[in-house]
Amino acid sequence: MQFDELYQAIREGRPAAMTVEAEGTTFVRNFRPQERLILLGGGHIVQPLCRYGADLGFAVTVVDDRPSFANRGRFPEAKEVICDAFPDALRSLKIHEQDYVAIITRGHRYDADCLRTILAGTFPRYLGMIGSKRRVAGLFQLLKDEGIPGEMLAEIHAPIGLSINALTTQEIAVSIAAELIQCRRRNTPRRSGSAILVTENIDLPVLEFLACSGEPKALLMVLETSGSTPVKSGAMMAVDRGLKTVGTIGGGCSEHAVLMEAHRLIGTDQCRCIQVDMRNDVAEEEGMVCGGQMKVWIQGIGG
16 A cells, blocks of 8 residues: 555645455545635525535635625635636636536626636536526527637536426525535446445545654554444544554544554554444443444554
C-alpha cells in the first residue's frame, strides 16, 4: 500500500482511493477533497439548496449582484457569499474541473452572461441551469449562433435537476441536490463484492503519519458498523511502536482493545479483522454506551 503516493495525490488536491481486501470483500475508502458548489443567483430556490449542499459536504459559494440577496443573513451555511456582477465573480472564482456550478439567476440575460463566462474557460464537473425546456432551447440557440459548440452545450444539465415532479422551492432544491449526488457518484464502483465506506473526508494527519516516516506502524480502519457506533465506516487511525496514535476509531475501551492487537501486528505486514461488540453486559460495564458493533481492519506496516 503506497501511502506516500496517496498522500501526495491528496496534497495536490486530487481525489484518491485505497482498497482493502478483507473476508472476501473489497472495501473502498475514498478520499474526496471538499468540492465547491457555486450557486449563481440568490433567490428562493437557492436558500434550501445552499443548506442541502452544505449538508452533503460541499463548500458552497453563493453569488448574486444584489446586496439584499447576497448576504450572510440569507445564506448562513455558505462558505462564501459574493455580491458582484456574475461575470466578474466567475472570473475571480476561477472555475476548475472539480467544481459544481448551478445557474439559478433571475433572468435569461444573466443566464447567458454566466454561460458565456464559464464556457470560455474550464468546464466544471457539473454545470446545470434552471429554466423551462423552451427557455433553455432558445438560449442554447443564441449561444450556438455566437459560435459556442453544440456538443459543449449538450453537457449542461438543463433544465436543471432530476425529474421528480417537484413543485415547491424546497422540492426543486431537492431535485437539484439529487442530480449533484448522481454526478458525484457516477464513477463510484458499485460492483458485487465491493463495499464503499461511508467516511470520505481527508484525514491528512493520519496519512501524513503513515507516509512521512519509515518507522513501522499499524493502520486501523472501520470497515462495517451496525447499530449505534461512535464513528462510521472509513474512520481511520494509526499507531507506532511507541503507542503514539493519530486519528480515532471512536475512543474509549473499544479503541484501546483494538490498539493492543494493532501494536502486536506492527512490523509484521500481516492484517486481521476484529469485531468490537458494544451491546453486551461487559461493554456496558466498561462504559461502551453506543450499543452497536464495528468491524475493524488492522494492517501491520513495515519490517
